[in-house]
Amino acid sequence: MSRKKIEYLSSFTLGALLAVSGIQGAFAADAQELVKPCADCHGKDGASTEPEVPIIGGFSAPYTTDSMIAYQGKERPCPESEYLSGDKKGQKTTMCDIAKELSENDIEKIAAWFAAKPFVRATQESDPALAAKGEKIHEDNCKKCHADGGSLASDDSGILAGQWMPYLRQAFKEFSAGDRPMVKKMKPKYEKLEAADIEALVHYYGSFK
Ligand code: HEC
Ligand code: HEC
Structure with missing residues (x-):
């Protein structure tokens, strides 16, 4: 044989x-x-x-x-x-x-x-003007590792599109305080953002239905 x-x-x-x-x-x-x-x-x-x-x-x-x-x-x-x-x-x-x-x-x-389970997007309200501002910030700084609005599991960077906005605010608070480590290349992009930019990003991710 x-x-x-x-x-x-x-x-x-x-x-x-x-x-x-x-x-x-x-x-x-x-x-x-x-x-x-x-x-x-x-x-x-x-x-x-x-x-x-x-x-x-x-x-x-x-x-x-x-x-x-x-x-x-x-x-x-x-x-x-x-x-x-x-x-x-x-x-x-x-x-x-x-x-x-x-x-x-x-x-x-x-x-x-x-x-193996689906990511079921949250049902929540977001502000369209803020979401539009957030989209621009995302495209300029974040899409390299969070493609398609941060909707792809395969990026291994979490899923941002449709995540709960209060959770995202909490995660951003941890990053901003330096309590949660960031990957090396996210840090410089993140650190140049202002509080208003971060809130706009939260509305952008929250706008995915
Ligand atoms: C060089 C790649 C890279 C860039 C650029 C990047 N990220 Fe990330 N991000 C990651 C990785 C990898 C993780 C997951 C690992 C971790 O927990 O730190 C992550 C995690 C996150 C999380 C936490 C998700 C969760 O479910 O808790 C948020 C929110 C986030 N990124 C937002 C952003 C925003 C906003 C930008 C643009 C200003 C950005 N990232 C730019 C790679 C990146
Ligand atoms: C008592 C409530 C509770 C239980 C039980 C629980 N979690 Fe969590 N989990 C949370 C909360 C609240 C957060 C957000 C914490 C933070 O802000 O870091 C979280 C965060 C997470 C995250 C990070 C999400 C992200 O976007 O980065 C993962 C992964 C997770 N939990 C997995 C699990 C798993 C797997 C189990 C079961 C073995 C579990 N959790 C049980 C409340 C819970």
Whole structure:
């Protein structure tokens, strides 16, 4: 038998074995368990309906993974937040405490799970004149890494288009205060913006329906 044929056969056998033994099913159930508490704040499939809590369904796996690792190391600020539903409703926690409980393997599973969900844009009001101003600022400074209004998960830079405006204001506040690190090439672009420019950007991203 040729080497190729042996490889083909063995991978086929492995696939069949996995299917029979239910390992693939176990993986799915596991991810399902891991993401359950996330829904208490981030909503079903990460489509948050709460303006202070970011929509995370549809983020690329690398972006979610990097964010969770940053929270584990407290490299990102961890504002206190409250469970909005579920068994722990009303209890306070932070993303850093949540991330601390997860292994690298857990994070990979969680990130893959959210990457397979759609990013459901927030329903919110934005000011058209400010949004137009924000679009220009975005085109001049930000589109290189946040293409199409920051709507592409594949940029691995989060998704800005249609994200909740109150969350975006909070993220900008963290960048401006120097509490949340920025990638090297975002920093010079960001630092030349004034407060009014940032508010215009928030309206631009909020204008995506
Ligand atoms: C108690 C509420 C709560 C729970 C539970 C929770 N989160 Fe969060 N999460 C938040 C809030 C609030 C923020 C925004 C924090 C900030 O401003 O940095 C956030 C931020 C994030 C971010 C960063 C989003 C971005 O745009 O950069 C990711 C990723 C994330 N959460 C993933 C998860 C995952 C995965 C789980 C479940 C394992 C989870 N969260 C559970 C409240 C929660
Ligand atoms: C050189 C590439 C680059 C440029 C230019 C850039 N960014 Fe970013 N941006 C990133 C990356 C990568 C991330 C995600 C990593 C992180 O958390 O820092 C990010 C994260 C963000 C976030 C946080 C998203 C979230 O979900 O929390 C916001 C908001 C943002 N950028 C806005 C901007 C704005 C506004 C500009 C233009 C003034 C800009 N960026 C320019 C690469 C860039």
